[in-house]
Amino acid sequence: MAYYPIMLNIKNKKCLVVGGGKVALRKILSFVEGEALITVISPSFDEEIIKLAAKEKVELIRREYQQGDVRGFFVAIAATDDEKVNKLVASDGEKYNMLVNVVDDKDLSSFIVPSIVRRGDLIISISTSGKSPLFSRMIKEKLESIFNADYEKLLQKLYQKRIELKDKGFTEEEKMAIYKEFIEKSGLLEINGDEC
Ligand SMILES: C[C@@]1(CC(=O)O)C2=NC(=C\c3[nH]c(c(CCC(=O)O)c3CC(=O)O)Cc3[nH]c(c(CC(=O)O)c3CCC(=O)O)/C=C3\N/C(=C\2)[C@@H](CCC(=O)O)[C@]3(C)CC(=O)O)/[C@H]1CCC(=O)O
Numbered sequence: 001m002a003y004y005p006i007m008l009n010i011k012n013k014k015c016l017v018v019g020g021g022k023v024a025l026r027k028i029l030s031f032v033e034g035e036a037l038i039t040v041i042s043p044s045f046d047e048e049i050i051k052l053a054a055k056e057k058v059e060l061i062r063r064e065y066q067q068g069d070v071r072g073f074f075v076a077i078a079a080t081d082d083e084k085v086n087k088l089v090a091s092d093g094e095k096y097n098m099l100v101n102v103v104d105d106k107d108l109s110s111f112i113v114p115s116i117v118r119r120g121d122l123i124i125s126i127s128t129s130g131k132s133p134l135f136s137r138m139i140k141e142k143l144e145s146i147f148n149a150d151y152e153k154l155l156q157k158l159y160q161k162r163i164e165l166k167d168k169g170f171t172e173e174e175k176m177a178i179y180k181e182f183i184e185k186s187g188l189l190e191i192n193g194d195e196c
C-alpha cells in the first residue's frame, strides 16, 4: 500500500486531540498553525498545553475520552499513552467515517503526519510511510540547513510574477520560460555548482 499525500485545509474546522502529553502538544501545535478550532480531551495536560490554550483557540476538556466523543469533528488524533483508548478513538473514527491519526499505530490510522520544513508558504514534507520517524526528523534537519529564508522570498516573487502574467496573453510555454529564468537567476537550486 502506498500513502496518498495531501495538504488539508483545517482553517476553522473542528479538530480533536485525545491526550494531553508531549506527543499531543506537537500535534496541537500543527493544528494551531492550520488555524483550526481545537478541542483536547484528557484527564491531565502538560504545562505547555495549558499555556497554549490560554492564548490560542484551544478548548481543554479535563476528563477521559468517552466512546463517541469524535462525533462532529473533521479530524481526530489519538495521542494517549493507553493503547486501548487509542484503539477506541480509531474504531469510533471508522464508525463515523472520519480522518483519524493514531500515534502508536499507523495501521489503525487513516492518515499519518509527516515531518515538515516550513518556510512561509513553502512546505517540504517528509515521510517514511511510518517506517522510521527518527529518520524523517533527521532528513528534515538536513533540509532545514539547505532551505533558508531566501527560498520563501523567491516563492513570494514567483507568486507575484504569476499574478502579473495572468491574462496577459502569454502561452504556457512562455510563462514557464519566464519562471524558470527567474529561478535560475536566483541560483537557489544550484547544488555544488550543478542545477538539481
Ligand atoms: C514526523 C513526526 C510528526 C509528528 O509527530 O508531528 C512523526 N513522528 C515524529 C517524531 C518521532 N516519533 C517517534 C520518535 C522516536 C524515534 C523513533 O521511534 O523513530 C520520533 C523522533 C523524535 O521525537 O525526534 C516515535 C514514534 N512515532 C510513531 C511511533 C509508533 C509506531 O511507529 O508504531 C513511535 C514509537 C513510539 C514508542 O516507541 O512508544 C509513529 C508515527 N510518527 C509519525 C510522525 C508518523 C510517521 C512519520 C513518518 O512517516 O516518518 C507515525 C506513524 C504516526 C503519526 O504520529 O502521525 C515527528 C517528527 C517531528 C519533527 O519533525 O521534528
Ligand SMILES: NC(=O)c1ccc[n+]([C@@H]2O[C@H](COP(=O)([O-])OP(=O)(O)OC[C@H]3O[C@@H](n4cnc5c(N)ncnc54)[C@H](O)[C@@H]3O)[C@@H](O)[C@H]2O)c1
Binding pocket: 018, 019, 020, 021, 022, 023, 024, 041, 042, 043, 044, 045, 046, 063, 064, 065, 079, 080, 081, 082, 085, 102, 103, 104, 133
Ligand atoms: N507518533 C509519534 O510521533 C510518537 C512519538 C513518541 C511516542 N509516541 C506514542 O505516543 C504515546 C503518547 O506519548 P506521550 O509522550 O505524549 O505520553 P504522555 O505520558 O506525555 O501523555 C499521555 C497522555 O495521555 C492522556 N490519557 C491517558 N488516558 C487517557 C484517556 N482515557 N483519555 C484521554 N487522555 C488520556 C494522559 O492524561 C496524558 O496526558 C506513547 O505511548 C507512544 O506510544 C508516538
